[in-house]
Amino acid sequence: MIADPTLAVLTYSGLALLSAGFGAIPVALRQRLPPSWLGWANAVAAGLMLGVAYILMAAGLPRTPAIGATGAVLGIGFLYWTHGVAGTQELDLDRLGDPAPDYGYQLLLVNTLHAAPEGIAIGVAMTLSPWLGGFMALAIAVHNVPEAAVLAAVLKSRGLTLIQAAGAATATRVSQVLFAVTTFAVVAAAPGLAPWALGVAVGALLYLVMAELLPHCYRQAGHTSIALVAILAMGMVVLLAAGAP
Amino acid sequence: MSDTTRVFTYALLTALATGLGAIPFAFVRGISPAVVAWTNAVASGLMLGASFGLVAEGTGHGAWETVAGATVGVGFILFTQRLLARSGVRLGQGRGPGAQRMLLMIIVMTVHSFSEGVAVGVSFGGGMALAAAITIAIAVHNIPEGLAISAVLRPRGASLAACVGWSVFSSLPQPIMAVPAFLFVEAVRPALPYGIGFAAGAMVFMVLVELLPEAFDRARRAPVALIVCLTLVAMVVFQQYL
Numbered sequence: 091m092i093a094d095p096t097l098a099v100l101t102y103s104g105l106a107l108l109s110a111g112f113g114a115i116p117v118a119l120r121q122r123l124p125p126s127w128l129g130w131a132n133a134v135a136a137g138l139m140l141g142v143a144y145i146l147m148a149a150g151l152p153r154t155p156a157i158g159a160t161g162a163v164l165g166i167g168f169l170y171w172t173h174g175v176a177g178t179q180e181l182d183l184d185r186l187g188d189p190a191p192d193y194g195y196q197l198l199l200v201n202t203l204h205a206a207p208e209g210i211a212i213g214v215a216m217t218l219s220p221w222l223g224g225f226m227a228l229a230i231a232v233h234n235v236p237e238a239a240v241l242a243a244v245l246k247s248r249g250l251t252l253i254q255a256a257g258a259a260t261a262t263r264v265s266q267v268l269f270a271v272t273t274f275a276v277v278a279a280a281p282g283l284a285p286w287a288l289g290v291a292v293g294a295l296l297y298l299v300m301a302e303l304l305p306h307c308y309r310q311a312g313h314t315s316i317a318l319v320a321i322l323a324m325g326m327v328v329l330l331a332a333g334a335p
Numbered sequence: 336m337s338d339t340t341r342v343f344t345y346a347l348l349t350a351l352a353t354g355l356g357a358i359p360f361a362f363v364r365g366i367s368p369a370v371v372a373w374t375n376a377v378a379s380g381l382m383l384g385a386s387f388g389l390v391a392e393g394t395g396h397g398a399w400e401t402v403a404g405a406t407v408g409v410g411f412i413l414f415t416q417r418l419l420a421r422s423g424v425r426l427g428q429g430r431g432p433g434a435q436r437m438l439l440m441i442i443v444m445t446v447h448s449f450s451e452g453v454a455v456g457v458s459f460g461g462g463m464a465l466a467a468a469i470t471i472a473i474a475v476h477n478i479p480e481g482l483a484i485s486a487v488l489r490p491r492g493a494s495l496a497a498c499v500g501w502s503v504f505s506s507l508p509q510p511i512m513a514v515p516a517f518l519f520v521e522a523v524r525p526a527l528p529y530g531i532g533f534a535a536g537a538m539v540f541m542v543l544v545e546l547l548p549e550a551f552d553r554a555r556r557a558p559v560a561l562i563v564c565l566t567l568v569a570m571v572v573f574q575q576y577l
Contacts, residue, residue: 140383147571148391155575162568170561179557296567300547301560308548314413317543321409324539325402328390332398 096274099216102227103209103270109231110263113238114256123243128184129310130319131236136303137320138233141327142211142226143295146288149218154285161289162296165207169297172203182306184240187247194248201241201262204302207294208233209269214287216270217277227270229327234263342459342517345470346452346510352474353506356481357498360489372554373562374486378440379542379550380566381483386535387567388574392454393531404532409540411533415442416544433491436545440487443541444480444505450530452509453523456516477506479570487546 216223
């Protein structure tokens with residue numbers, strides 16, 4: 091265990107960030123990933139995030155439901171608004187071989203925005219308990235792998251080398267570390283903000299699942315396989331979190 | 336009135352409350368694709384929120400048992416889907432995939448009420464002092480379930496009366512299961528996390544495999560996502576205050 095909690099947040103979220111690099115492995119193995127793989131990868135990420143949102147809710151919401159809910163509505167509303175402003179509401183995260191220049195920028199923007207609430211989730215979980223913080227970082231780390239794989243596959247199909255694609259896919263997740271450390275520092279200094287941060291993280295994670303991860307993966311693989319993969323990932327999170335001390 | 340009769344009567348009252356969930360749909364008539372998508376989104380949020388509550392309760396009794404129950408719940412939906420697809424079912428004016436989805440929704444919500452009925456009986460087993468409070472809490476909790484069922488049935492052409500009827504029907508297992516659970520509390524208690532897990536697994540899987548894909552097919556994804564998330568959060572908070 092790391093004694094200094096801020097250093098622990100930095101280390102955990104940093105490791106979660108680096109794990110995104112593993113996403114390059116499937117991209118390296120296949121010249122061109124089948125679309126169904128990308129669908130399943132997003133379904134894994136969606137299931138893990140739904141599980142994480144549940145864990146955060148169960149851990150923190152019962153104490154202050156009203157503030158938590160207000161925070162959640164803020165988180166949902168903020169992402170809805172940002173997507174509206176950026177014109178990315180209907181953006182698919184996984185269009186292989188689409189050469190449009192706009193698509194590249196939008197993809198990187200959306201991925202960077204996507205990682206921010208995940209950082210908030212790690213930071214706020216750490217303020218609830220070190221165990222929960224570590225668990226959250228682990229769950230986010232695992233979910234980074236399929237998400238980075240999807241992004242790296244798309245970038246590679248646009249002509250980047252494997253190293254460039256993997257590097258860019260990892261770099262978009264730097265916002266996780268930034269938001270994890272900032273959230274932890276702010277909430278540690280002002281504990282009254284904890285339920286707000288928790289609510290924002292839960293709302294934003296739910297919105298990311300429903301607006302970014304799930305919609306398009308149903309088109310890339312069968313409904314049944316997507317639903318099975320997602321619920322399996324969700325069940326794993328619930329089961330593992332039940333082992334909390 | 337004996338305690339057993341009271342448990343049955345109270346649980347029956349909570350089942351009737353489910354019908355109240357159909358009332359907002361007195362005003363929904365359109366069968367436009369977007370309306371189906373949005374009401375699907377409402378049902379999804381309600382069912383996911385309810386499942387989060389169930390999972391929290393179930394893992395309190397035992398995490399492995401809950402997940403085992405959820406696995407059976409997923410299997411049950413898969414099995415029923417195949418069965419319905421093969422039978423060429425008709426419901427009211429609907430037929431084909433629409434009718435299958437309506438029927439599957441009724442089946443899921445009805446089957447999930449069995450384990451809720453057990454939970455009701457067990458909670459009465461703690462003594463009848465809190466009976467009135469528990470009854471009101473469960474009755475209020477049932478209204479969103481009627482809402483979820485009507486959200487799926489109504490835009491596909493079911494009449495308001497049919498929505499009320501099927502909503503109440505879906506909760507009838509509650510009084511039926513509450514009585515034996517109340518009488519044999521000690522024997523039933525260990526089975527509770529399995530039942531709760533089953534209900535949660537079946538509902539989450541129903542959302543993931545039927546309601547969400549259809550919603551994303553028929554409308555733009557941003558409003559669908561917005562409705563699902565806001566309904567989910569509202570449902571979770573609603574349960575917290577009961």
